[in-house]
Amino acid sequence: MKTKVAFFDFAGCEGCELQIANLEESIVEVTKLVEIVSFREVMKEHSDDYDIAIVEGSISRPMDEERVKRIRKQAKVLVALGACAHLGGVQRLGNRFTVDENKNEVYGTANPNISDKNEYFETPRHKALDEVVQVDYAIPGCPINRVEFIKVLVALLTGKKPPIPDYPVCVECKKRENTCLYTIGGVCMGPVARGGCDAICPTYGNECEACRGYISHPHEKAQLDVLKEHGLSTDEIMNRRTMFTSRYTEQAKEAQ
Amino acid sequence: MKILAKEDFVTFVNALIRNSGMEIDGVKAKGERFAFGPLQSADDLRLDYDVTLLPPKKYFLPQYEQLMSFDLSNPFQTKPVQFPRKRVIIGVHPYDIVAIRQMNSYFLDTDISPNYTQRRKNMLIIGCDVARPQEKAFFGEMGTGSVNYGYDLFLTDLGDRIAIEIGTEEGGNLLSYARNLKEATPVDVQRVKALREANVRKASRGLMVKPTGWHDLLEKNYDSEVWKKQSDKCLACGTCTLVCPTCFCYDVQDDIHLDLKTGERTRTWDGCLLRKFTQIGSGEVFREDILDRYRHRFHRKGRYLPDRFGFIACVGCGRCASQCIPNIADPVNLINKLFEETSHLVTDTLSDPHTITTNLPQPLNINETELLQTPQPATIKTIKRLTQKETLIELELESRKPLGHVPGQFVEVSVMGVGESPLSISSAPDGVNFEIVVRKVGDVTTKLSDMKMGDRIGIRGPFGKGFDVEALKGKNLLFIGGGIGLIPMRSLINYVLGHREEFGEVTILCGCKEPREVLFPDEIAQWNQRGDVHVRSCVDKCPDGTVWDGDIGVITTLIPKVKFDPKATTALVVGPPIMYKFVNRDLLKLGMPEENIVVSLERRMKCGLGKCGHCQINGVYVCKEGPVFRYKDIKNLPEAFM
Numbered sequence: 001m002k003t004k005v006a007f008f009d010f011a012g013c014e015g016c017e018l019q020i021a022n023l024e025e026s027i028v029e030v031t032k033l034v035e036i037v038s039f040r041e042v043m044k045e046h047s048d049d050y051d052i053a054i055v056e057g058s059i060s061r062p063m064d065e066e067r068v069k070r071i072r073k074q075a076k077v078l079v080a081l082g083a084c085a086h087l088g089g090v091q092r093l094g095n096r097f098t099v100d101e102n103k104n105e106v107y108g109t110a111n112p113n114i115s116d117k118n119e120y121f122e123t124p125r126h127k128a129l130d131e132v133v134q135v136d137y138a139i140p141g142c143p144i145n146r147v148e149f150i151k152v153l154v155a156l157l158t159g160k161k162p163p164i165p166d167y168p169v170c171v172e173c174k175k176r177e178n179t180c181l182y183t184i185g186g187v188c189m190g191p192v193a194r195g196g197c198d199a200i201c202p203t204y205g206n207e208c209e210a211c212r213g214y215i216s217h218p219h220e221k222a223q224l225d226v227l228k229e230h231g232l233s234t235d236e237i238m239n240r241r242t243m244f245t246s247r248y249t250e251q252a253k254e255a256q
Numbered sequence: 257m258k259i260l261a262k263e264d265f266v267t268f269v270n271a272l273i274r275n276s277g278m279e280i281d282g283v284k285a286k287g288e289r290f291a292f293g294p295l296q297s298a299d300d301l302r303l304d305y306d307v308t309l310l311p312p313k314k315y316f317l318p319q320y321e322q323l324m325s326f327d328l329s330n331p332f333q334t335k336p337v338q339f340p341r342k343r344v345i346i347g348v349h350p351y352d353i354v355a356i357r358q359m360n361s362y363f364l365d366t367d368i369s370p371n372y373t374q375r376r377k378n379m380l381i382i383g384c385d386v387a388r389p390q391e392k393a394f395f396g397e398m399g400t401g402s403v404n405y406g407y408d409l410f411l412t413d414l415g416d417r418i419a420i421e422i423g424t425e426e427g428g429n430l431l432s433y434a435r436n437l438k439e440a441t442p443v444d445v446q447r448v449k450a451l452r453e454a455n456v457r458k459a460s461r462g463l464m465v466k467p468t469g470w471h472d473l474l475e476k477n478y479d480s481e482v483w484k485k486q487s488d489k490c491l492a493c494g495t496c497t498l499v500c501p502t503c504f505c506y507d508v509q510d511d512i513h514l515d516l517k518t519g520e521r522t523r524t525w526d527g528c529l530l531r532k533f534t535q536i537g538s539g540e541v542f543r544e545d546i547l548d549r550y551r552h553r554f555h556r557k558g559r560y561l562p563d564r565f566g567f568i569a570c571v572g573c574g575r576c577a578s579q580c581i582p583n584i585a586d587p588v589n590l591i592n593k594l595f596e597e598t599s600h601l602v603t604d605t606l607s608d609p610h611t612i613t614t615n616l617p618q619p620l621n622i623n624e625t626e627l628l629q630t631p632q633p634a635t636i637k638t639i640k641r642l643t644q645k646e647t648l649i650e651l652e653l654e655s656r657k658p659l660g661h662v663p664g665q666f667v668e669v670s671v672m673g674v675g676e677s678p679l680s681i682s683s684a685p686d687g688v689n690f691e692i693v694v695r696k697v698g699d700v701t702t703k704l705s706d707m708k709m710g711d712r713i714g715i716r717g718p719f720g721k722g723f724d725v726e727a728l729k730g731k732n733l734l735f736i737g738g739g740i741g742l743i744p745m746r747s748l749i750n751y752v753l754g755h756r757e758e759f760g761e762v763t764i765l766c767g768c769k770e771p772r773e774v775l776f777p778d779e780i781a782q783w784n785q786r787g788d789v790h791v792r793s794c795v796d797k798c799p800d801g802t803v804w805d806g807d808i809g810v811i812t813t814l815i816p817k818v819k820f821d822p823k824a825t826t827a828l829v830v831g832p833p834i835m836y837k838f839v840n841r842d843l844l845k846l847g848m849p850e851e852n853i854v855v856s857l858e859r860r861m862k863c864g865l866g867k868c869g870h871c872q873i874n875g876v877y878v879c880k881e882g883p884v885f886r887y888k889d890i891k892n893l894p895e896a897f898m
Contacts, residue, residue: 016573029514156510160674160699163509170493174579175319175525177310179289180495182581190490191581217531217547222491226581 003157004051006038007081008071010057010064011126012090015143016082017041017056022073023146030150033157048074052156056081058089058126065132066252072133077156080129083142083211087247090142092126095250096242099124128247137162140212142244145197165196168215172198181207187230189240212246257440257448258420264436265418269298272344278380281347283308284750292345293591303347303413306390307573311352311501312345314361316359316375316641317525323371324507324630325520331672332714338818344430346382346411351400351571353383353395353407355501361565362504363867370629371523380426383407385451389459391575394588396459398467402452412448419448455630456619459572461588464595467568469602470558473538477594478551478601478894485548486590489582490529494583496576497527502561502569505533505869507622508862512673519673526868528552536860537677537697542895552872554590572789628865631670631714636707637689643773645696646707646740648682652689653715659690663748664722664856664884667692668864670714671703678861678879680744681718684751693743693775719864723748723828723854723884732760735819736839738811739768740832742775744856744883745830749783756788761825763818767794767811771804794819812838815846822848830856833898840887840897853887857896 007017021042023030030036037047059068072078080086089094094102100166129135139152139162152162165171169190173180176199181188186207190199193210201208214220227237242249260268273280273295282301284293290305292312324334348356385405386395390599395401399752403410408427412419419440422428431437436618440448465473497503507526512519526533529549543549561569570587577586584590595602638650655660659667661681662695669692670676677700683691694704704713725748733752737745745766752759764783768774784791792814794807807814811831827848829839843853859871859878866877874893876882890896 026514033514033516088588150514151511154514154516159703160563166532168491168493170491170495170532171498171525171527172496174498175315175365176309177286177291179287180579180581181308183579184288190278191493219491222582225489226491229582256610 002033002035003052004047004050005034005052005054006047006071006075007036007040008038008053008055008057008068009040010055010068010085011060011192012082012084013091014041014056016084016139016141017105019143019146020149020178023150026146030153034153039255049061050075052077052079054079054081055085055129058084058091059129059132060091060124060126062124067213068133068159075138078129078133079156080138083140083213083244085129085135086140087244088126088128088131088242092246092250093242095125095246114221138164140164140194141197142211145200146172147198148196165194166215167195168218169193169195169197169199169202169210169212171195172197173202176203178202182226182230186234187227187240189223189228191226192220192223209240209243213245214248257437257445258422258431259440259444260418260420260434261436261690262416262418264434266298268431269295269301269346273297276344276430276433277341279341279343280346281343292347295346301346303384303411305347306386306388307393307575307578309575309579310499311355311573311575312348312381313355313359313501313504315343315345315379316356316372317363317504317506317523318375319525320451321371321523321648323521323523325334326511326672327518328673329517330518332631334630336372337371339378339436339524342378342380344380344382346384346410348381348383348384348407349393349395349573350383350403351398351573352501353381353403354400354571355573356381357406357565358561358565358569358571361567362561367377367580369867380408380409381406381423381428382409382430382858383423384411384413385448386455386459387413388508389455390578392577393459393572394461394463394574395572396456397516398460398465398570398572399460399566399587401456403795412451414444414447414451417444419444419764428483439467445798455584462592463588464592464719464873465602467570470568470591473561473591473594473598473602474555474558477598480594480597482552482590482593482597483547486593487545487547489584490546490550491581491582492529492531492546492549494527495579495581496528497529498525499575499579501571501573501575502557503553506863507868507870508676509774510673510675521672526870528556528869532681534860537701538563538695538857539697540858542833542859542898548895550584552874554587556869556872557587560872561735563875588685607840628716628719631668631672631676631716634713634715636709636713637709639709640709641705642693642775644774646775647694648691649694649704649707650683650689651713652693654712656688658688659715660687661685661690661718661747662722663725663751664744665718665720666744666861666864666879666883667715667717667719668861669700669704670716671700672714675700676714676716676862677701677704678719678864680747682743682746684747684754686751686754693740695740717864719783719861720879720883721885723856725751728752728826729758730760732820732824733762734760734820734825734827735764735766736762736811736815736827736829736831737766738839739773741830741832741856741890742766742768745828746776746779748828751784753789754787761790761820762788763774763790763792763793763820764820765792765811766815767796767814769796770799771795771802810838811835813841815839815842822846822852826852826854828854828856832857836897850891851886851889854884855887855890856884857882857890859883 002041155162188207190208194212363369407423409422557569633654634651679692798804861879862868866880871878875897
């Protein structure tokens with residue numbers, strides 16, 4: 001019997017699921033290997049009988065927490081898909097403001113229907129999946145790397161630990177023989193950011209924003225020094241450090 | 257020396273591209289920089305380049321290289337690797353030619369790298385003089401600004417004409433594609449000479465210690481403050497190693513394709529600045545501190561490789577210097593800082609850093625190396641769970657030949673599609689079959705633990721230096737085994753007990769964390785019952801609900817409890833990395849001479865051949881020169897005992 005896989009989404013753009021829907025010829029191979037029982041973006045059918053749950057998006061509202069806990073209970077393996085599920089996504093930047101500040105900024109104050117009593121507008125803090133439930137594996141990235149998704153799927157089906165690299169983006173960037181952005185007047189989070197993306201952003205001239213999070217044990221102090229030396233102000237450094245990785249900044253604050 | 261007018265040179269390159277039937281690569285512009293790549297036309301070729309982003313090592317040791325592909329239904333019938341057709345690379349600078357020569361020495365010294373050999377044979381090198389050295393280059397000071405061998409053809413751009421030297425017959429044959437080839441005039445020869453002399457001056461940056469003195473400088477300043485100051489700024493991003501023409505360390509991984517039926521084993525570049533480089537299955541990282549990684553890179557270049565091969569593994573290309581973001585990778589800077597901050601006299605300890613004996617690929621002796629290179633199928637004869645984590649597996653090579661190991665050696669075990677793991681051989685070297693013990697920590701060991709009788713796995717080896725059994729004969733032996741250190745030790749113990757009359761008094765001390773982790777309780781009991789062996793075991797702690805009638809405490813607490821004459825006993829110590837420091841200290845305190853202590857060390861043994869770089873303790877390869885060492889021989893290696 002084929003392994004049953006279900007996709008779920010929470011707060012996020014669903015772009016990571018789109019990457020999977022866009023696997024082109026590989027998607028046929030994928031459907032030969034597993035039975036997809038739920039995938040809102042591409043099919044109407046839904047079943048609550050699944051082995052692997054692949055979950056995209058950050059968890060923000062109490063109703064989301066309840067839902068993801070139900071998914072966790074059902075799934076044998078829970079995979080966090082993409083930066084939102086892995087780290088909390090760019091929306092996590094909102095955690096720096098109060099709930100009211102966010103609400104007023106987005107919806108204004110004119111409409112009385114927008115109150116704390118409306119559960120859809122209840123917007124507390126954005127969290128990564130593993131801050132709410134136990135996550136077995138995370139596929140990082142904004143969006144995910146399709147090739148890596150296939151590798152993770154194969155690993156899960158063959159009983160291997162998914163091969164998510166723990167080296168900086170620089171490794172793949174150098175292997176692709178890119179010109180380092182730092183050497184042509186740019187800056188980049190590559191030296192502390194987790195690789196596995198094949199350095200796609202620097203390859204096309206865009207700086208790395210660490211959408212895959214940090215490597216374990218990044219040398220953050222050295223990275224800060226480098227950004228300072230390249231003329232970034234404290235604010236600019238903070239912005240670069242919080243785009244995708246405010247999770248770590250929050251954690252560091254809590255630790256203090 | 258030959259001469260081609262510029263337009264005839266263009267015609268020559270275009271003729272090579274169109275008519276030679278070979279792949280023609282050369283230096284091309286890449287954005288604001290340069291890189292080697294396939295040439296579509298002679299117009300792409302940029303002989304005026306300063307330096308390429310990556311060195312030409314990518315042709316000989318590619319970033320990603322398939323080592324084998326297999327079908328999981330019969331994984332040991334591997335499909336041969338498809339090598340590219342003959343390729344010419346045009347525009348290799350002298351320093352990069354020196355680096356390729358070093359690479360030859362490195363990979364061909366023991367005739368063990370068929371992939372490298374094949375790639376090297378498939379490659380023709382057309383060198384060229386440096387037209388304008390890049391800002392950070394210092395090949396003038398490294399003696400690598402000109403070469404007289406290691407190329408097939410060598411070009412010098414003289415503005416309106418190209419001077420050509422012929423290095424090999426095969427290179428000379430390429431010139432049949434050229435028209436209007438003339439002999440060089442004495443003026444041309446003079447101009448080439450002048451250009452090279454000018455380059456040596458231009459590519460000099462004030463290096464304060466000449467290359468032949470680096471070895472001494474590094475050795476005497478191993479603990480200098482400079483390492484700390486510099487590495488505080490290090491991002492540990494790996495750039496300096498990846499762009500280096502003389503960094504050859506690699507990793508190997510298995511992939512299964514989406515069909516779940518086929519897979520491949522791939523070799524990729526790795527680097528000693530990366531944290532995971534020294535990490536073993538159980539999680540220990542042997543160079544956790546960036547300082548240690550940063551220092552290792554320079555010592556490998558200036559000491560460890562020179563000790564082995566006679567060359568300084570730096571050719572002064574300046575790639576690391578120009579690509580390091582915090583600007584700390586520059587060898588000129590580092591060497592000068594070390595020199596400035598220490599006042600001692602630096603002596604030349606190397607004669608000529610770039611003297612290399614090996615030049616061209618040597619023929620392989622396949623019979624001798626096959627067992628080490630390619631996994632040989634072996635069948636699981638018995639499999640037995642020892643503890644919650646450890647499993648004993650008895651294996652038979654399908655060739656029905658004995659493994660031929662010595663106690664203390666290890667094998668690389670392949671589960672095709674999953675990967676390879678170094679595992680100690682636990683059985684004594686008698687009989688056809690052999691045993692390994694697997695601790696479930698990673699993918700390979702988890703798969704192995706779950707296997708059944710009759711399953712097939714791959715074996716490479718045996719590797720390394722085991723215990724010197726002959727030297728131990730007639731001696732009193734004190735075995736000290738901590739945790740899974742008992743696995744390789746059991747091989748020697750059972751050998752000794754099988755030839756009991758050949759050895760003196762035998763004492764066995766073994767310890768582990770708690771009673772349920774004891775590996776061979778029945779066997780230990782049998783040893784104890786023999787009467788001619790003294791056995792004592794301990795556990796660190798005995799949690800509620802478990803039974804233990806031995807000692808409680810760490811293994812060092814057993815040493816004072818047994819009688820042995822420290823002066824006339826040889827200690828054999830195997831255990832987790834942390835154990836050695838304490839056990840060795842206690843043995844020495846009792847008056848045991850240093851030469852009587854024998855240890856077996858654990859490191860990340862990946863290739864088993866002393867090539868991938870992961871297992872190095874300073875300049876020593878644990879996979880080749882170890883894992884068994886005499887304490888005396890490695891006590892002065894700062895990285896040996898944690």
